[in-house]
Amino acid sequence: MKRVLLLYGGRSSEHEVSCLSARSVLAAIDRDRYEVVPVGITRDGRWTLTDGVIQPRAGRALPEVADSGPTVALVGSKDGARLVQVDEDGETAKVVGRIDVAFPVLHGPWGEDGTVQGLLATVGVPYVGADVTASSIGIDKGAMKAAFAARGLPQGPYVSVHRRRWDTDPSLVAGTLEDQLPYPWFVKPARQGSSIGIGRVATRDELEAALVEAYGYDDVAIVEQGFASPRELEVGVLGNEDIEVTAPGEIRPSHEFYDFEAKYLDDSELVVPADIPAEVAERIDHLAREAYRAIGCTGMARVDFFLTADGDLLVNEINTIPGFTPNSMFPRLWDAEGVTYPQLVDRLLDFAQEPA
Ligand SMILES: Nc1ncnc2c1ncn2[C@@H]1O[C@H](COP(=O)(O)OP(=O)(O)O)[C@@H](O)[C@H]1O
Ligand SMILES: [Mg+2]
Incomplete structure (x- = not known):
């Protein structure tokens, strides 16, 4: 039996989404093959050993990691990593057990961005998903777009604006943006996810509030040309050397944008497979492989596209730890390919075993 360290929660504002994802992974993981050690990371970053029951507190819609479990940490050793539990006195520790592989089910900064991957690599634990470099490029919309551009992938026009530039001369920034991008704009923190911190800007008056919101999450904001109700098409990608790509699915957001x-509270419609011409699906397959290669991804990813009203197919983003909630596109896409949720988890854990 392999012992799997399941990491969830975490310090990012996608804490609750991670809990939802982890709850589904926990329910699906094959207990005949894997013994799961569930470790919840609190919002302030403490690793806690949990019983794996992930439920919302009374009166809350979404679950979170309780700040009550014992503190644990990973330590490397010659014959593999161990999880240790720090005793209540804070002075002594005891070994909880060996860890064979980790599955970070963490979204956003401090989990999907290479930080946790670096920790796992340092103590010698194989882990599910992209390595340190691919994770940190994938999380950063500026670095990601640059990597995509270097590979010649089609993307919408955008400008990165550092907080310092905005603080120094807001009207210069606004003017420069107006010279380069037609309204409306989408303003996003460079490193976030789950649409947190994203705003739509239709006039100059709305820019400041949108940037202040984005700068609440990152010092860099990405300002993109906004497209009018683009079709949102997504594929799942799996693999290290040899990769497989699902047929595209489509998101029909229940709100003005997704x-x-x-994403998590209303029922947006997921259409799997998407009703699109075969040529578009083929082009998406090709571009998804290119996007995966562009950031040097391994393990898995979800690659998201916009199909604009003008018929342009653009790469929007890559997610190296896509959502695994019951409403999530990634497991749905694989299910439509005949890969059930438990099989998907199994395959991901197998990819983690392969030597780099
Ligand atoms: N340039 C754009 N034009 C139109 N809609 C957009 C644009 N950028 C983002 N959106 C909308 O906002 C959502 C979230 O943006 P996205 O870049 O995917 O951020 P996140 O990483 O938080 O998922 C998209 O799914 C889409 O609905
Ligand atoms: Mg997105």
Whole structure:
């Protein structure tokens, strides 16, 4: 039996989404093959050993990691990593057990961005998903777009604006943006996810509030040309050397755009497979492989596209730890390919075993 360290929660504002994802992974993981050690990371970053029961507190819609379990940490050793539990006195520790592989089910900064991957690599634990470099490029919309551009992938026009530039001369920034991008704009924190911190800007008056919101999450904001109700098409990618890509699915957001509420609280419609011409599906397959290679991804990813009203197919983003909630596109896409949720988890854990 392999012992799997399941990491969830975490320090990012996608804490609750991670809990939802982890709850589904926990329910699906094959207990005949894997013994799961569930470790919840609190919002302030403490690793806690949990019983694996992930439920919302009374009166809350979404679950979170309780700050009550014992503190644990990973230590490397010659014959593999161990999880250790720090005793209540804070002075002594005891070994909980060996760890064979980790599955970070963490979204956003401090989990999907290479930080946790670096920790796991340092103590010698194989882990599910992209390595340190691919994770940190994938999380950063500026670095990601640059990597995509270097590979010649089609993307919408955008400008990165550092907080310092905005603070120094807001009207210069606004003017420069107006010279380069037609309204409306989408303003996003460079490193976030789940649509958190994203705003739509239709006039100059709305820019400041949108940037202040984005700068609440990152010092860099990405300002993109906004497209009018683009079709949102997504594929799942799996593999290390040899990769497989699902047929595209389509998101029909329940809101004006696919914001946080539309993702997790309201029922946005997922259409799997998407009703699109075969040529578009083929082109998406090709571009998804290119996007995966562009950031040097391994393990898995979800690659998201916009199909604009003008018929342009653009790469929007790559997610190296896509959502695994019951409403999530990634497991749905694989299910439509005949890969059930438990099989998907199994395959991901197998990819983690392969030597780099
Ligand atoms: N340039 C754009 N034009 C139109 N809609 C957009 C644009 N950028 C983002 N959106 C909308 O906002 C959502 C979230 O943006 P996205 O870049 O995917 O951020 P996140 O990483 O938080 O998922 C998209 O799914 C889409 O609905
Ligand atoms: Mg997105």
